[in-house]
Amino acid sequence: MDKLSYASESPNTAWSTYLQQIDRVAPYLGELSRWVDTLRHPKRALIVDIPLQMDDGSIRHFEGFRVQHNLSRGPGKGGVRYHPNVDLNEVMALSAWMTIKCAAVNLPYGGAKGGIRVDPFKLSEGELERLTRRYTSEIGLVIGPQKDIPAPDVGTNAKVMAWMMDTYSMNQGTTITGVVTGKPVHLGGSLGREKATGRGVFVTGREVARRLNIETDGARLAVQGFGNVGSEAARLFVAAGARVVAVQDHSATLYNAEGIDLTALTDWQATHKNIAGFSGAQTIDAEAFWQLPMDILIPAALEGQITRERAEKLSCKLILEGANGPTYPDADDMLASRGITVVPDVICNAGGVTVSYFEWVQDMASFFWSESEINERMDKIMSEAMIHIWDKAREKECSLRTAAYIVACERILMARKDRGIYPG
Structure with a gap:
């Protein structure tokens, strides 16, 4: 593989993480692996x-x-x-x-x-x-x-x-x-778009939790990032019986073992633009967030948050990647060795792009759907995609991330193969 001259050689960059993910899926691609360099450029x-x-x-x-x-x-x-x-x-x-x-x-x-x-x-x-x-x-x-x-x-x-x-x-x-x-x-925007990514995190998380026999009713939830994604996913999980015990953003880390009042926290954030100073929870050290007792973790901030060192400390059973690229590859290995399931970003937070697709289709037709129609269509697409990836992971005996990449890369490289190279 020819390396890109403008890409950093550091192993801890977002692009490096992506390349390592492609390297891991390549052995599963069979004859399509001939085209895999397409994905590296x-x-x-x-x-x-x-x-x-x-x-x-x-x-x-x-x-x-x-x-x-x-x-x-x-x-x-x-x-x-x-x-x-x-x-x-x-x-x-x-x-x-x-x-x-x-x-x-x-x-x-x-x-x-x-x-x-x-x-x-x-x-x-x-x-x-x-x-x-x-x-x-x-x-x-x-x-x-x-x-x-x-x-x-x-x-x-x-x-x-x-x-x-x-x-x-x-x-x-x-x-x-x-x-x-x-x-x-x-x-020309679509109803349901603003909350779609967080809703997708909930829908995919619910499907995987069922298959892992993790009860959402009573589950302890920790959320990093309390923007549109983290807050909406948390709200839906609370509606399903979970309690949010920790929330972290750039300004503070909050912890309340009995559960944080999300409505009060949302009101506080709307007024103060961050969560710092909220009185409904204890403010703790940022690094202590990764050692708290929890069942489900939703990293919904920026990439590169779950390092190998943090993965060693986590007590959760399930990680739902609301952010893009929050987990380093060596942290993925550590989580797998500890029996912690990761629902990867490329399926977990795809609710946003799914409803963006609906918006684009509606704009092309100048015909618009109700919010209930949007949510119903999105839930169906996300659930079916997650189940397909779960089944692929069982078939190939691999992680959900690798399974998602197998499904995606087969579709991309088949398109590349059948289109050919022009000019040849």
């Missing part, structure tokens, strides 16, 4: 300069990215992240995980991802809008409803998607709602 990587006039009249420059990892099964699909740590290595990995994710759920998409290295909370709304519109114009040559469809990710939201849609539409001379998903409902 992004199809297209765009780096753009974004000059921005600040409110005080000064000019600052920000670096933006859009990577299309693989388009063999359809247009690219993937979010746009605004975060100070965004770099090409991370965006490459996130785009690759989107390729796997879309194929694991059998959506007609390839994988893509974008981002800007910026702290969005340090910009005014006007600066954020100008940044978004310039970024959209710069990547406009590679996105489109049949080419690559962005969506929200860390640091972005429906308002950012509205600006992206409007900018692209103005440059095309007509309104094109299907260029992005995750938009406001009144601009």
Whole structure:
């Protein structure tokens, strides 16, 4: 395999983690392994300069990215992240995980991802809008409803998607709602989209818990990250009888063995923008989070959170990866040796892209579904995909992550094989 010259050689980068995951699945691919290097090379990587006039009249420059990892099964699909740590290595990995994710759920998409290295909370709304519109114009040559469809990710939201849609539409001379998903409902967005990723974590977690004979009623739940994903997954598990004993975000780590009142915590977070200072739980050291007594863990923050050292300390029986890439490969090995089941990100958090697909379909038809229809369709797709991956893991005697990659890679590489190489 030829290594990419622009990818970090460090074993602890997101892209390195992804490459190790591909190495692990390659022996299961049979004749399709001839094409496996396709998955080790992004199809297209765009780096753009974004000059921005600040409110005080000064000019600052920000670096933006859009990577299309693989388009063999359809247009690219993937979010746009605004975060100070965004770099090409991370965006490459996130785009690759989107390729796997879309194929694991059998959506007609390839994988893509974008981002800007910026702290969005340090910009005014006007600066954020100008940044978004310039970024959209710069990547406009590679996105489109049949080419690559962005969506929200860390640091972005429906308002950012509205600006992206409007900018692209103005440059095309007509309104094109299907260029992005995750938009406001009144601009062609879909009902159920905001809560979809967290709902998918719950649906896949419920299916696996049943098969492991883990009772959700009374289960102790720990959640890292209390944004849309972590909070919604926690809410649904509480509705099923679980109790949330720990919540961690960038500001604090909270613990209450009797259970944290999620409604009160949500209200506190809405007012204070983080969970620090919440009086309904004890504030503990951040690293102590990984040693707490728990049955189910939902890492729903950023990648690279579960290291081998932390995996050695965890007491849970089940991990539901709400975030992308939260577990390092050597930590995966440690968790497997300790009998801890991991539902991998590429299926566990695929509810968001599934409802994004529904939004795209609705935009194409200009015909919209009710929220109950959205949830019913998503639950069916996610449950069936999870059961298929569970059965594959039993058949191949491998982890759920490897099984998800087998299912996804077979679909991607079959498409690559049957399409061939043009020009030859």
